[in-house]
Each structure stands twice: as C-alpha cells, then as structure tokens.
Amino acid sequence: MRILVVADLHYSLPQYDWLLEVAGEFDLVVVAGDHIDLSSLVDWRAQSIVVRKYVERIKARTRLITCSGNHDLDSRNASGEKVAQWIRDLSRDDVPSDGASLTIDDTLITVCPWWDGPLVRADIGRLLGEAAAKRQGRWIWVHHAPPDKSPTSWGGSRYFGDAELVAWIAEHEPDIVFSGHVHQSPFVATGSWVDRLGSTWVFNAGHQFGAPPAHIILDTDEGMALWFSAAGNQFVHLDQPLQRPVEKLTALPGWLTSPSPAGDRSPARTPDSAHE
Numbered sequence: 474m475r476i477l478v479v480a481d482l483h484y485s486l487p488q489y490d491w492l493l494e495v496a497g498e499f500d501l502v503v504v505a506g507d508h509i510d511l512s513s514l515v516d517w518r519a520q521s522i523v524v525r526k527y528v529e530r531i532k533a534r535t536r537l538i539t540c541s542g543n544h545d546l547d548s549r550n551a552s553g554e555k556v557a558q559w560i561r562d563l564s565r566d567d568v569p570s571d572g573a574s575l576t577i578d579d580t581l582i583t584v585c586p587w588w589d590g591p592l593v594r595a596d597i598g599r600l601l602g603e604a605a606a607k608r609q610g611r612w613i614w615v616h617h618a619p620p621d622k623s624p625t626s627w628g629g630s631r632y633f634g635d636a637e638l639v640a641w642i643a644e645h646e647p648d649i650v651f652s653g654h655v656h657q658s659p660f661v662a663t664g665s666w667v668d669r670l671g672s673t674w675v676f677n678a679g680h681q682f683g684a685p686p687a688h689i690i691l692d693t694d695e696g697m698a699l700w701f702s703a704a705g706n707q708f709v710h711l712d713q714p715l716q717r718p719v720e721k722l723t724a725l726p727g728w729l730t731s732p733s734p735a736g737d738r739s740p741a742r743t744p745d746s747a748h749e
C-alpha cells in the first residue's frame with residue numbers, strides 16, 4: 474500500500490489543488506488534521522465548505538482518511554469539550570475520520586480525534602483499546618498531535634506534543650503514527666519529521682507555504698518512508714533502526730518513478746520554492 478501523508482494544510486488552496494492532482498497515484502491519502510486556518514480572514518464556515526468540496530473530489534480519486542486538528546473544532550459535546558463534528562460527519566461519506574477504525578488489506582487504521590478535555594481523551598483510550606483487540610497485522614494511527622518529548626514535537630524552544638499519546642503508544646505499540654500540528658519540527662535544529670518510540674514509527678511532515686505541502690510517502694510493500702520538503706528530502710527504511718542524522722534522499726527510488734500513469738508529473742518532484 475502506497476500512502477501519501479500530509480497535515481496542517483490550513484486552508485491553503487494551492488496545497489489542496491496539489492493534493493487533488495496527485496491523489497490518484499496513491500492507494501491512500503491521509504490528512505492528519507488542521508484543514509482550517511483560524512487566523513484567516515475567510516469565515517470559518519466558508520473555509521469548511523471549500524475543504525469539504527476538496528474532500529469529495531479527492532475521495533473520487535482514491536481512498537482518503539482524515540482526523541481533526543485543533544483548528545478544525547466547530548462544536549462542543551455535552552460536557553463543553555470542543556469537537557470537530559464536521560470532520561466526524563465525513564465518515565458518513567466514506568471518508569473514515571475521528572473515531573473510525575478500519576482494515577485495509579492487512580493494515581488496521583485507527584483515526585483519533587483532537588482531544589480538548591477528559592471525555593474525548595477517554596474516548597480515544599477506549600477506541601484504541603477496542604481496536605487493539607482486532608489487531609492482526611500492521612496497525613497505523615492517525616493522531617494530529619505528535620508525541621511529547623519527541624523531535625517530531627520540538628518547536629525550537631520547547632515541545633508541543635501530547636504526553637497522553639506517549640502513554641498510548643507505550644501501551645499498544647502501534648507500528649506507525651501519522652501526526653502533524655507542530656509545524657516547525659522538521660525544520661528546526663534537533664527537530665525531525667520522523668522518530669521512533671520503541672518499535673513505533675512516528676511521523677510529522679511539518680508545514681511549509683505554497684505547493685507542494687511538506688509530505689511523506691510511505692510504501693508498506695517497499696518498507697520505506699520518504700519525506701519531501703522545501704528544506705530537503707530524507708528517507709528511512711522501516712525494517713531498520715532509526716539513525717540520525719536521517720539519510721538524505723539524493724535520488725528517487727525506482728519503485729516511485731517507474732511506470733506511473735502520470736509520467737513525469739511525479740508527486741515526489743523536488744519543490745523549487747524555498748521554505749520561508
């Protein structure tokens with residue numbers, strides 16, 4: 474299964490356009506939260522309508538999974554905790570989202586909501602516990618915040634990760650966690666787009682402006698994850714220990730470039746715009 478992972482698009486229409494353009498070349502597209510930009514002058518509801526249109530169009534081209542981020546929260550549950558009901562509702566339209574757990578081929582994928590209080594946090598604990606019972610092979614989580622005290626949550630002066638996620642990872646040892654949220658992590662000293670907690674691989678592609686967005690291509694058959702950004706490209710072999718510095722990607726692997734219906738429009742082309 475070839476997976477394209479992005480997060481933190483924050484209503485960047487050039488980035489959604491890029492995602493739509495390349496989505497069909499992947500078996501699965503994961504958007505790990507923060508569709509909306511709360512600081513935008515564009516009204517929140519208008520943003521969500523536009524994003525939903527993109528979601529529909531991407532879904533028409535490939536399988537799409539998404540979770541909520543802290544910018545996506547539109548309502549409150551009975552206890553007053555903020556939730557992203559519009560993201561949760563996407564599950565009704567065949568876009569597995571907050572609270573979903575599904576199996577694709579040999580891979581179990583569990584999608585966690587952003588948690589703003591103890592009830593949703595407990596929901597996530599239950600969701601993971603129930604999914605753990607169904608686990609057979611590979612298990613992937615989608616969870617907007619990266620784990621705390623990890624290079625994937627380093628913001629340059631402190632960590633912005635989720636300590637609860639660290640505990641859940643220790644308890645369940647999933648194979649892979651896709652996150653986002655801490656935009657700078659891959660671009661600042663001692664930060665990174667990739668980490669390993671025990672046997673679990675953790676990813677945060679980071680955020681850059683313009684198209685393409687910083688993104689990760691993970692191929693489960695090839696056992697590789699590749700990171701593409703304006704600050705450079707790197708890769709890891711999933712069946713090998715994580716080593717730092719993470720190896721630079723100097724040439725695209727054959728499996729990524731060879732027979733693609735899109736010809737030279739490889740989604741992995743090197744971005745030519747500099748990171749701000």
Ligand SMILES: [Zn+2]
Binds near residue numbers: 542
């Ligand atoms: Zn964000």
Ligand SMILES: [Zn+2]
Binds near residue numbers: 542617653
């Ligand atoms: Zn966020």
